Amino acid sequence: MTDRYNVAIMGATGAVGQIFLELLAERDFPMDELRLLASSRSVGKQLVCGERTLAVQELTHDAFDGIDIVLSSAGGSISKQFVPSAIDAGAVVVDNTSAFRMDADVPLVVPEVNPQDLDGHRGVIANPNCSTIIMVVPLWPLHVRHHVRRVVVSTYQAISGAGAKAMEELETQTRDVLSGKAANPRELPYQIAFNLFSHNTKIGPDGYCEEETKMIRETRKMFHDDGILVTPTCIRVPILRAHSESVNIEFEEPVTADEVRSILAEAPGVTIVDDREGNHFPMPLEASGVDDVLVGRIRQDLSRPDGTGVDMFLSGDQLRKGAALNAMQIAEALIERGQLRVKK
Amino acid sequence: MTDRYNVAIMGATGAVGQIFLELLAERDFPMDELRLLASSRSVGKQLVCGERTLAVQELTHDAFDGIDIVLSSAGGSISKQFVPSAIDAGAVVVDNTSAFRMDADVPLVVPEVNPQDLDGHRGVIANPNCSTIIMVVPLWPLHVRHHVRRVVVSTYQAISGAGAKAMEELETQTRDVLSGKAANPRELPYQIAFNLFSHNTKIGPDGYCEEETKMIRETRKMFHDDGILVTPTCIRVPILRAHSESVNIEFEEPVTADEVRSILAEAPGVTIVDDREGNHFPMPLEASGVDDVLVGRIRQDLSRPDGTGVDMFLSGDQLRKGAALNAMQIAEALIERGQLRVKK
Numbered sequence: 059m060t061d062r063y064n065v066a067i068m069g070a071t072g073a074v075g076q077i078f079l080e081l082l083a084e085r086d087f088p089m090d091e092l093r094l095l096a097s098s099r100s101v102g103k104q105l106v107c108g109e110r111t112l113a114v115q116e117l118t119h120d121a122f123d124g125i126d127i128v129l130s131s132a133g134g135s136i137s138k139q140f141v142p143s144a145i146d147a148g149a150v151v152v153d154n155t156s157a158f159r160m161d162a163d164v165p166l167v168v169p170e171v172n173p174q175d176l177d178g179h180r181g182v183i184a185n186p187n188c189s190t191i192i193m194v195v196p197l198w199p200l201h202v203r204h205h206v207r208r209v210v211v212s213t214y215q216a217i218s219g220a221g222a223k224a225m226e227e228l229e230t231q232t233r234d235v236l237s238g239k240a241a242n243p244r245e246l247p248y249q250i251a252f253n254l255f256s257h258n259t260k261i262g263p264d265g266y267c268e269e270e271t272k273m274i275r276e277t278r279k280m281f282h283d284d285g286i287l288v289t290p291t292c293i294r295v296p297i298l299r300a301h302s303e304s305v306n307i308e309f310e311e312p313v314t315a316d317e318v319r320s321i322l323a324e325a326p327g328v329t330i331v332d333d334r335e336g337n338h339f340p341m342p343l344e345a346s347g348v349d350d351v352l353v354g355r356i357r358q359d360l361s362r363p364d365g366t367g368v369d370m371f372l373s374g375d376q377l378r379k380g381a382a383l384n385a386m387q388i389a390e391a392l393i394e395r396g397q398l399r400v401k402k
Numbered sequence: 403m404t405d406r407y408n409v410a411i412m413g414a415t416g417a418v419g420q421i422f423l424e425l426l427a428e429r430d431f432p433m434d435e436l437r438l439l440a441s442s443r444s445v446g447k448q449l450v451c452g453e454r455t456l457a458v459q460e461l462t463h464d465a466f467d468g469i470d471i472v473l474s475s476a477g478g479s480i481s482k483q484f485v486p487s488a489i490d491a492g493a494v495v496v497d498n499t500s501a502f503r504m505d506a507d508v509p510l511v512v513p514e515v516n517p518q519d520l521d522g523h524r525g526v527i528a529n530p531n532c533s534t535i536i537m538v539v540p541l542w543p544l545h546v547r548h549h550v551r552r553v554v555v556s557t558y559q560a561i562s563g564a565g566a567k568a569m570e571e572l573e574t575q576t577r578d579v580l581s582g583k584a585a586n587p588r589e590l591p592y593q594i595a596f597n598l599f600s601h602n603t604k605i606g607p608d609g610y611c612e613e614e615t616k617m618i619r620e621t622r623k624m625f626h627d628d629g630i631l632v633t634p635t636c637i638r639v640p641i642l643r644a645h646s647e648s649v650n651i652e653f654e655e656p657v658t659a660d661e662v663r664s665i666l667a668e669a670p671g672v673t674i675v676d677d678r679e680g681n682h683f684p685m686p687l688e689a690s691g692v693d694d695v696l697v698g699r700i701r702q703d704l705s706r707p708d709g710t711g712v713d714m715f716l717s718g719d720q721l722r723k724g725a726a727l728n729a730m731q732i733a734e735a736l737i738e739r740g741q742l743r744v745k746k
Binding site: 208209210212214228229232233236247248249252253254255256258260261264265266267274287288289291293295296297298302304306315334335337339341342343354355356357358359360361362363367369371 | 552553554556558572573576577580591592593596597598599600602604605608609610611618631632633635637639640641642646648650659678679681683685686687698699700701702703704705706707711713715
């Protein structure tokens with residue numbers, strides 16, 4: 059008989075919260091109680107998970123009684139405030155915010171990359187940034203085989219990364235622009251309908267925005283390799299749900315595009331979409347609702363005549379693998395490894 | 403008294419043709435007769451250029467009588483067919499297609515880069531590919547000062563590059579998707595509404611598409627430097643009119659972001675939009691209808707610890723500098739240099 063767990067979702071009404079509900083049902087997670095937590099504004103709102111319909115309860119410090127696992131996606135400051143209470147109540151938290159990601163004693167995990175980092179967790183496991191996750195799923199198996207020295211990555215990020223309201227805003231703005239009205243940005247700093255802009259996180263003194271810095275630091279932490287060099291440029295595009303990335307990789311040694319293709323063909327979490335004849339490659343529309351990261355345009359980088367470069371293009375669902383799915387996979391790995399209960 | 407010239411537009415009814423009409427009026431081009439040429443389907447259609455309203459005439463081999471300069475943007479096969487007739491009639495052709503770009507005896511010119519290549523032209527001057535033009539305007543002054551060794555570029559290309567019908571299709575598809583209908587791609591191979599895809603030109607045996615190969619070869623030809631290394635990834639995004647590009651540059655020597663910024667501040671055809679505090683950087687919406695290429699996100703590439711790398715992000719109007727404006731500037735340079743009449 060399988061154990062069944064009491065699950066709480068922090069931020070149940072958000073864009074990622076919705077996908078948690080879908081995935082818990084879809085993946086037949088061994089769940090007993092499900093508790094939906096959100097701010098007082100959402101209390102009483104009915105949400106569906108498989109065959110259950112449940113009312114949202116208020117997120118308070120006492121809300122975690124009897125809970126085994128918390129799937130958290132309510133924003134960094136909410137996590138900082140409530141995650142300690144959840145741990146005190148004996149739950150393990152998989153946190154989808156940036157609150158604890160770079161803490162030395164908090165594992166930052168993509169199960170295809172570093173599941174062993176779950177060992178000895180202290181009650182909270184951090185889920186990486188969406189753009190990082192989608193990049194490292196194909197990058198890690200290549201790094202293991204041929205040591206990646208440097209990555210130049212440009213993102214094409216869906217608006218789901220800015221939340222459910224921003225997704226609605228893309229649609230509203232687009233309707234307005236098509237009917238000749240001015241776009242009215244609220245959640246987003248600029249018009250996103252038929253436009254794109256640099257990721258609107260704070261720019262540091264080095265000129266990189268926070269989203270880009272996350273991609274650099276989180277990759278190093280998960281790969282346990284402070285020498286890996288990454289220069290990202292993060293751009294928001296008028297796409298609803300899946301992120302894409304143009305990735306140029308420099309290896310320590312010559313690697314052919316064919317070798318890359320055969321490594322990725324065996325890699326967990328990767329589907330190759332690379333039909334040169336039919337001009338069919340990864341697209342966010344085809345990545346939406348899909349678990350795997352789609353990888354294509356795999357080719358030898360002609361600008362590295364020594365054969366050490368490969369280019370590729372990825373699309374991955376920002377809400378699934380970029381957020382809720384990866385967190386669910388962490389929860390499943392915790393169960394499989396017998397690490398769900400906090401060791402006090 | 404300024405000389406005035408008889409001008410013909412080949413492909414007057416297209417997306418670029420429309421901008422030729424705007425620019426001829428706006429820039430007060432020294433024009434006597436204006437002849438609008440297009441296929442028989444468009445004959446009689448009335449188009450406006452400043453205070454003139456003119457009917458489209460049929461593009462035939464005899465249509466160039468008395469014409470001094472032809473601005474051509476009707477597609478490569480049309481150019482191959484009709485440009486020789488225009489030259490025979492004594493006109494100089496600025497050709498916006500790829501028909502003659504790589505011919506050894508045809509100058510390929512961006513006036514900010516290589517106006518001297520107009521010398522000794524033989525009746526046709528090629529206008530480069532839009533993505534190439536937008537990249538080389540800021541790249542060239544940097545190359546002159548610090549020798550660029552390698553460029554990794556990812557494009558965010560507007561749909562205007564696929565023509566006026568494709569621009570309409572982006573709007574139609576978007577309306578359909580917003581009202582719950584399926585998108586119906588006609589001019590484009592895939593849904594472009596709320597989607598993006600790899601540039602749909604033929605993929606060569608090396609895995610690069612034709613658009614990418616153009617960026618590599620045309621840059622080398624204009625820079626007179628077969629050693630410059632470029633690896634482009636070309637992506638179409640749901641934007642109407644201006645292209646954007648994420649550009650990672652490796653120099654032969656250490657160059658600071660500040661040096662790059664001050665070189666570009668003086669560079670013709672460039673406007674710096676790089677407000678880190680206000681998170682305001684180049685956006686296609688703000689580049690649309692603007693002559694200059696907008697350049698921002700200028701920062702030291704932290705993945706090149708030897709200081710030889712710089713990242714930047716560009717937006718430039720695909721129809722203006724990427725096509726019609728550059729062709730007009732070539733025509734103006736020909737006049738200024740006394741090279742408008744074919745030397746037979």
